Amino acid sequence: MVKYKVADESLAEKGKEALYTAERKMPVVAKVIRERFEKEKPLKGVTIAGCLHITKETGILARTLMAGGAEVALCGSNPLSTQDNVAAALAEEGVNVFAWHGNTDEEFYWCIRQCLDLKPNILIDDGGDLIVTAHQDYPNLLKAGNFWGCQEETTTGVKRFKAMEKQGVLNVPLFPVNDARCKNQFDNELGTGQGVVSAIYGMHVLFAGKICVICGYGHCSSGMALRARGLGANVIVTEVDPIKALQARFAGYQVMPIKKAIPGADIILTATGCKHVIAPTKEMFELLKDGVILGNLGHFDIEIPTKELYEYAKEIKPIRKDVEELIFPNGNRIYLLAKGRLANLVLSEGHPSEVMDMSFALQSLMSEYIVKNKDKFKPGMIPVPEEIDDKIGFLKLKSIGIEIDTLTEEQYNYIHGYTEGT
Numbered sequence: 436m437v438k439y440k441v442a443d444e445s446l447a448e449k450g451k452e453a454l455y456t457a458e459r460k461m462p463v464v465a466k467v468i469r470e471r472f473e474k475e476k477p478l479k480g481v482t483i484a485g486c487l488h489i490t491k492e493t494g495i496l497a498r499t500l501m502a503g504g505a506e507v508a509l510c511g512s513n514p515l516s517t518q519d520n521v522a523a524a525l526a527e528e529g530v531n532v533f534a535w536h537g538n539t540d541e542e543f544y545w546c547i548r549q550c551l552d553l554k555p556n557i558l559i560d561d562g563g564d565l566i567v568t569a570h571q572d573y574p575n576l577l578k579a580g581n582f583w584g585c586q587e588e589t590t591t592g593v594k595r596f597k598a599m600e601k602q603g604v605l606n607v608p609l610f611p612v613n614d615a616r617c618k619n620q621f622d623n624e625l626g627t628g629q630g631v632v633s634a635i636y637g638m639h640v641l642f643a644g645k646i647c648v649i650c651g652y653g654h655c656s657s658g659m660a661l662r663a664r665g666l667g668a669n670v671i672v673t674e675v676d677p678i679k680a681l682q683a684r685f686a687g688y689q690v691m692p693i694k695k696a697i698p699g700a701d702i703i704l705t706a707t708g709c710k711h712v713i714a715p716t717k718e719m720f721e722l723l724k725d726g727v728i729l730g731n732l733g734h735f736d737i738e739i740p741t742k743e744l745y746e747y748a749k750e751i752k753p754i755r756k757d758v759e760e761l762i763f764p765n766g767n768r769i770y771l772l773a774k775g776r777l778a779n780l781v782l783s784e785g786h787p788s789e790v791m792d793m794s795f796a797l798q799s800l801m802s803e804y805i806v807k808n809k810d811k812f813k814p815g816m817i818p819v820p821e822e823i824d825d826k827i828g829f830l831k832l833k834s835i836g837i838e839i840d841t842l843t844e845e846q847y848n849y850i851h852g853y854t855e856g857t
C-alpha cells in the first residue's frame with residue numbers, strides 16, 4: 436500500500452497539469468527510456484528512494500522508474516522547494532511521497548526517515564542528507580548490504596561524499612551523477628544560469644545598468660554571470676580559486692575580493708557551495724548598500740549568512756512571496772530572496788525541464804546500471820561510466836533532431852595512436 440504525507444491532496448489535478456507540460460519537454464526520460472523500461476522492467480522488485488526537489492521534473496523521473504518496475508519513495512531535498520501540487524499528484528499515482536512546502540528541520544528529517552524505513556535498495560540524493568542519514572541512523576541496513584548503490588545529483592552532495600570517503604566513513608558505492616558531463620555542463624550551467632530570473636521574479640527588478648556581484652565562477656555561477664551580463668548588468672565576479680578567477684577575468688568580468696565588490700552592489704547572487712561567502716560580521720553588513728538584493732542559488736542556506744542577517748536586522752518584513760525586507764540599525768533596507776535558500780527553486784520552478792531531461796536520464800540509466808552490476812561494487816566513489824554519459828548525449832541530440840559525424844576507422848586510429856607526427 437502506498438504511504439504518503441503531502442500538504443493537500445486536492446491539489447493533485449493541478450499537479451497533473453504541471454507534469455503534463457514537463458512530459459513533452461523531457462523526451463529522453465519520458466519517452467525513449469520509459470518505453471524501454473515498460474517493456475523490459477529492469478527495476479522490477481527494486482525499491483528506490485529519492486531525496487530530490489519535488490518538482491514536475493522529479494515527477495517525470497518517478498514515473499519512469501515506476502514504469503521500469505520500481506517501487507518509488509520521495510522526500511524533498513529542500514524545505515522550500517516542494518511544489519505541493521506535484522507532491523499530491525504523485526501520491527495519487529502511487530509514489531510514496533513525504534514532502535510539503537515549508538516543512539521544519541525536524542519534519543524534513545522525518546520525511547527522510549519515512550523513505551529509509553521502506554528499506555530502499557537505491558538512494559538518489561540531492562545534497563547528501565538522505566545518504567548521510569542512512570549512514571547515521573540505519574547501520575543495520577548498511578551492514579546488511581541493503582543499499583546496492585547510491586547516486587548524488589548535486590555538487591554540494593558530491594563534496595560531502597568526497598569528504599566521507601577521505602575520512603574512511605563512506606560505506607556505500609556512490610555514483611556522483613553530478614560530475615557526469617551530461618549533468619554539470621548543462622543542468623548546472625544553464626539551469627542555475629537561468630536562475631537569475633528568480634531574482635527578477637523576486638523583486639521585478641531591471642538588471643540593465645545594475646551592478647551585479649556573482650559569487651563564484653564554477654559551473655553554476657559562471658552561467659549566472661553570463662545571463663546577468665546578457666540582461667545588461669555590469670557583472671563583478673568574486674572567487675577564491677586562482678584559475679577560475681582568471682577564467683572570469685578573461686571572459687571579460689571584473690574580478691575583486693568580496694569586501695571591495697559589496698559597497699557598489701545592487702544585486703548579489705551566490706552559488707559557491709561554500710559557507711559565509713558574505714562574512715557574518717557587522718562590518719560586512721554595514722557595507723551592504725541600501726536596497727541591495729541578496730539571493731543564493733547554491734544548495735544550502737549558509738552562503739549568505741541568513742541566520743546572522745536576521746539577528747542583525749531590527750525589523751523583518753515580508754514584502755512579496757518568498758522575499759523579505761530586512762531593515763538594518765543604520766536604516767538600510769536589504770531584500771533577501773527565499774530566506775537564503777535556493778532562489779532558483781523557491782522563487783522560480785527549478786531548472787527547466789529540457790535540461791533536467793539529461794540529469795534525470797542519467798539517474799534513470801544509473802539505477803538500471805546499479806541493479807545489473809550490484810554484485811561488482813565496493814563502497815566508495817565510482818564515476819558514472821562514460822558509455823552511459825555518451826549514450827544520453829546521443830539520445831538528447833536525436834530527440835531534438837540533430838545528427839553529428841562519426842569517426843572513420845582511420846580517424847579513430849589517429850586519435851588513439853601516437854606514431855603519426857610531423
Ligand code: RBV
Pocket residue numbers: 488490491492493512561562588589590622626734780784785786787788791794
Ligand atoms: N534541480 N532540480 C530541479 N526542476 O527538479 N531543478 C534543479 C528540478 C537540481 C539540480 O540538478 C541541482 O544540481 C540541484 O537541484 C541543487 O539542489
